[in-house]
Amino acid sequence: GESVGLHLPTLSVQEGDNSIINCAYSNSASDYFIWYKQESGKGPQFIIDIRSNMDKRQGQRVTVLLNKTVKHLSLQIAATQPGDSAVYFCAENIGDSNYQLIWGAGTKLIIKP
Amino acid sequence: DGGITQSPKYLFRKEGQNVTLSCEQNLNHDAMYWYRQDPGQGLRLIYYSQIVNDFQKGDIAEGYSVSREKKESFPLTVTSAQKNPTAFYLCASSISSYSSYNEQFFGPGTRLTVL
Numbered sequence: 617g618e619s620v621g622l623h624l625p626t627l628s629v630q631e632g633d634n635s636i637i638n639c640a641y642s643n644s645a646s647d648y649f650i651w652y653k654q655e656s657g658k659g660p661q662f663i664i665d666i667r668s669n670m671d672k673r674q675g676q677r678v679t680v681l682l683n684k685t686v687k688h689l690s691l692q693i694a695a696t697q698p699g700d701s702a703v704y705f706c707a708e709n710i711g712d713s714n715y716q717l718i719w720g721a722g723t724k725l726i727i728k729p
Numbered sequence: 730d731g732g733i734t735q736s737p738k739y740l741f742r743k744e745g746q747n748v749t750l751s752c753e754q755n756l757n758h759d760a761m762y763w764y765r766q767d768p769g770q771g772l773r774l775i776y777y778s779q780i781v782n783d784f785q786k787g788d789i790a791e792g793y794s795v796s797r798e799k800k801e802s803f804p805l806t807v808t809s810a811q812k813n814p815t816a817f818y819l820c821a822s823s824i825s826s827y828s829s830y831n832e833q834f835f836g837p838g839t840r841l842t843v844l
Contacts, residue, residue, distance in 0.1 A: 648830050659733075659819050659835030660772075667830065705771060709831050717833060721771045 635693040639706035648709040733836035752820035761803035
């Protein structure tokens with residue numbers, strides 16, 4: 617079964633506020649994590665990634681935090697905009713011989729005007 | 730302009746027919762993947778290929794078949810044995826699956842509807 621899961625299936629955020637999307641993983645051997653954004657009817661797009669030797673990584677308006685102690689990953693989106701409405705997936709690479717990505721169920725982010 | 734293309738965007742099939750979904754990439758990636766996505770759900774791996782002329786079953790391979798005769802192409806056939814084929818199908822590629830840092834790039838998807 618999947619080792620990655622999400623705490624909230626839907627998240628509603630006021631436009632301009634910060635969004636925090638959470639993800640839990642269970643495999644301590646995971647060494648690489650990715651966040652993807654999927655807009656309706658489209659394929660997922662890469663947002664940001666982080667390796668297990670890091671705690672934090674920042675991109676443009678996005679920050680990913682990794683807490684290996686509690687096996688928790690989060691995506692923070694600053695100043696949320698209407699264009700941020702999408703489903704967000706976390707994925708982990710458990711570092712086995714196949715190096716496959718294990719996908720979480722996704723969180724739908726809704727922006728309130 | 731590099732990327733992954735999938736065709737067609739929408740596909741309708743009569744029950745009992747086989748149908749083939751196209752996936753082409755010009756990123757020179759070794760690894761390619763097929764996922765299935767049902768409404769409101771995550772991605773489930775159907776098949777993947779780490780190199781030309783080689784492919785492995787994913788979590789839900791039953792009722793599907795693939796080929797990898799060329800590096801840039803990884804077509805997926807949905808056979809009549811697939812009991813519930815209506816879904817959104819996503820193709821992806823990555824530089825290599827023999828690496829931990831394995832970002833996957835996705836195509837736009839094909840929505841298959843069985844009538």
